Amino acid sequence: MSRRDSQSAYRFGNLFILINDKGIIVINTIAHTLKHIAFKDLNIFIQPFDTNQKCVFVNNTYQISVPNYLLIFNAGFELIEKHPFPEALEIHHAFKDSRGHIWACSFKKGIFLYTAAQLRTLYYLKGKK
Amino acid sequence: MSFKTTVITILIYFYAACGATAQEPTNYSAKNGLPTNHVYDVQEDKDGVMWFATNRGLVKFDGKNFKAFTIKEGLPNNDVWELYLDGKKRLWVFSKSRYQSYVLNDSIYNFATSDGKTISPAPIYEVDNALWLRAGYYKFDGAEFKVQNDYATFYHGGSQQVFQKHGLNAEAAAVSYDFIFNQYFLIKDGELWFLNADGTVLKK
Numbered sequence: 001m002s003r004r005d006s007q008s009a010y011r012f013g014n015l016f017i018l019i020n021d022k023g024i025i026v027i028n029t030i031a032h033t034l035k036h037i038a039f040k041d042l043n044i045f046i047q048p049f050d051t052n053q054k055c056v057f058v059n060n061t062y063q064i065s066v067p068n069y070l071l072i073f074n075a076g077f078e079l080i081e082k083h084p085f086p087e088a089l090e091i092h093h094a095f096k097d098s099r100g101h102i103w104a105c106s107f108k109k110g111i112f113l114y115t116a117a118q119l120r121t122l123y124y125l126k127g128k129k
Numbered sequence: 130m131s132f133k134t135t136v137i138t139i140l141i142y143f144y145a146a147c148g149a150t151a152q153e154p155t156n157y158s159a160k161n162g163l164p165t166n167h168v169y170d171v172q173e174d175k176d177g178v179m180w181f182a183t184n185r186g187l188v189k190f191d192g193k194n195f196k197a198f199t200i201k202e203g204l205p206n207n208d209v210w211e212l213y214l215d216g217k218k219r220l221w222v223f224s225k226s227r228y229q230s231y232v233l234n235d236s237i238y239n240f241a242t243s244d245g246k247t248i249s250p251a252p253i254y255e256v257d258n259a260l261w262l263r264a265g266y267y268k269f270d271g272a273e274f275k276v277q278n279d280y281a282t283f284y285h286g287g288s289q290q291v292f293q294k295h296g297l298n299a300e301a302a303a304v305s306y307d308f309i310f311n312q313y314f315l316i317k318d319g320e321l322w323f324l325n326a327d328g329t330v331l332k333k
Contacts, residue, residue: 010254011256032323099177105168105169105170107167107168108167110157111157113154114154
């Protein structure tokens with residue numbers, strides 16, 4: 001039984017957000033405008049999926065999780081954070097909390113916590129490469 | 130080995146150790162307090178407490194300990210699929226059931242569907258402080274999830290007629306229906322169509 005549709009639809013105020021394994025479609029229901037964000041344009045290459053996508057609106061940002069990634073967009077739907085997870089962890093959903101920690105969920109291995117301090121170090125070291 | 134070389138070596142090891150630690154997340158599983166390894170969803174509540182939806186109930190994590198809420202504590206179903214913090218800061222807990230719940234001060238409050246049907250959690254819409262469940266088009270009125278029959282009938286029965294009117298094959302296009310404002314969105318060949326419920330074009 002699928003937990004979610006193959007194309008999930010979310011609604012936050014005037015924005016209607018559709019997510020599938022190709023990308024994200026943002027429709028403004030008042031302005032009647034469309035924005036399409038292809039995952040390949042974000043350098044995200046994911047296996048086709050049909051059940052594990054989610055969008056939440058937190059602190060004026062949109063957090064979208066797809067398998068092995070957490071993507072955070074600003075109110076204008078520009079990508080401001082991209083968090084990839086190791087495939088071995090089999091992460092299907094992740095969430096960044098108000099303290100900056102990321103909680104990543106799996107169906108087989110429980111929860112993985114990346115603290116804000118860990119993330120800062122991780123990206124500092126990545127930037128130094 | 131000179132003193133300077135020793136210090137540098139220690140620093141390199143320290144740096145490497147910090148890096149390795151930083152890249153390894155803490156894993157919470159059935160081995161250290163979670164009731165299960167099967168976790169569907171995570172949500173932070175208004176007080177910064179973390180909650181998890183699992184196949185063995187709703188789980189609260191205060192930073193040290195896990196506490197599970199199950200049927201014993203009043204949940205309608207232990208297989209909790211979805212969590213949602215609404216604009217009123219209520220933590221909703223959704224499962225496949227004819228009751229949906231929110232938790233407040235560690236107590237579970239259940240609300241039935243008005244037609245008594247079991248529904249599967251689906252994306253939740255919150256518009257103008259009203260909570261909607263797309264699964265069957267239920268709107269929470271404060272006492273129950275009231276089915277919106279007009280929307281459900283229209284969505285399931287009307288869409289093909291709308292598309293055929295414009296010579297469109299719905300299967301070839303990305304399409305969705307905004308049942309709150311009675312609009313279809315249809316994307317075909319990169320072009321966005323907005324259609325009224327009766328099929329008239331709002332904007333192309």
